[in-house]
Amino acid sequence: MVTRTRDVTDERRVFVDLTDASHAIGTKVRAVxxxxxxxxxxxxxxxxxxxxxxxxxxxxxxx
Known part of the structure; x- marks a missing residue:
């Protein structure tokens, strides 16, 4: 549902992004x-x- 990627310049930072599957669920929820x-x-x-x-x-x- 999410991806976590460490910042290569500062390992204390982690980038969190939604996956394509998460975006698809959001579309379905809005339709409901x-x-x-x-x-x-x-x-x-x-x-x-x-x-x-x-x-x-x-x-x-x-x-």
Whole structure:
């Protein structure tokens, strides 16, 4: 998913890049996002509201 390459002039530095497979997954994820929006018939504001609600469900308030 990522490549790590040490800097030849300074071995303390490491360059991290996405692989082609990672870029392909990103394309698929963006397509799924559009499919969810279309299936739910949401505009941008509705999608933001849904995202906020799902994030809140994933992090319930402590009592």
């Amino acid at each position: 996002n559009g499919q969810i929006r279309a299936a739910c018939q949401l505009d941008e504001a509705g999608l933001d509201n849904l995202r906020h609600t799902l994030e809140a469900l994933g992090h319930p308030a402590s009592e």
